[in-house]
Amino acid sequence: MLSVSVIQTEKLSKRYPRVTALDRLTVDIGPGVTGLVGANGAGKSTLIKILLGLAPASEGTASVLGKDSAREGAAIREQVGYMPEHDCLPPDVSATEFVVHMARMSGLPRTAARERTADTLRHVGLYEERYRPMGGYSTGMKQRVKLAQALVHDPSLVLLDEPTNGLDPAGRDDMLGLIRRIHTDFGISVLVTSHLLGELERTSDHIVVIDGGRLLRSEAIASFTGTTTSLAVEVTDSDAHPDGAHAVRAALTEAGLSVEQPGRVLLVEVTGDDTYDTVRDTIAGLGLGLVRMEQRRHRIAEVFEGGSAHAA
């Protein structure tokens, strides 16, 4: 497989006087959509600012599209779009005026800036509203304008900081769809942050999880999903097996599956499609009844289990 790095960090640290925001973070991110997951304060925004050359690292190195973040920040920002986390839109200006202004700042000539602005605002789903002052926009519309200004200069990569923040479930789904299409329609790579693993799992090719500035995981989504999916299984007891769960656990372990038993419910790690058949056949073979069997995605809290050492 051809391996091209879009973002690379090597033992990257950022220390503020009272807190270590990044702690020897080493990641290598290729093209496509990458989800950067972490709880509030995990270091996501700090990483983005260092990558863009907007903040210096305390130690270590970072590069974006082969350019060094510490020395070539301006060149990186020409090729990279950035959607900041917080509301930063002037209220008395329309989306069109604002995005044209941002396009001109990126060096586009006047006519090209106007054309690109119209195309980009249409792409993110803003139509006639684009001529109204942004102070009257909903959160979803503001997030779309922030996304549009990140895309208007046709970057190779966009860094999106919490783009689903403040959106209702339908708004989140729309935004995640838009983000996916940035890559599929235009071939632009995306680094998108969120504190919700579930929404990024649906959208990303690759997931990076950080906590307290440290790397917890960096995996392609297929293997990530595999390791974080389990079957919750509950069975009846019988005269032959007065502790049905125990009997099933022993048989499944014998069959080579990894099983945990926090209580009456067994958690069986899903290693492939045949896991379901093995569980069902094992229960039937023991003459026990199946009360329920459901697939569980591990939630972010579980991903952080044992790793959330940093102070809130």
Ligand SMILES: Nc1ncnc2c1ncn2[C@@H]1O[C@H](COP(=O)(O)OP(=O)(O)OP(=O)(O)O)[C@@H](O)[C@H]1O
């Ligand atoms: N300029 C700063 N001065 C001091 N501490 C800072 C500064 N910026 C960030 N921090 C601290 O660094 C840690 C990481 O912050 P960061 O904003 O990178 O996290 P985050 O994962 O983006 O979280 P959030 O989603 O809440 O923004 C936090 O403890 C934060 O308080």
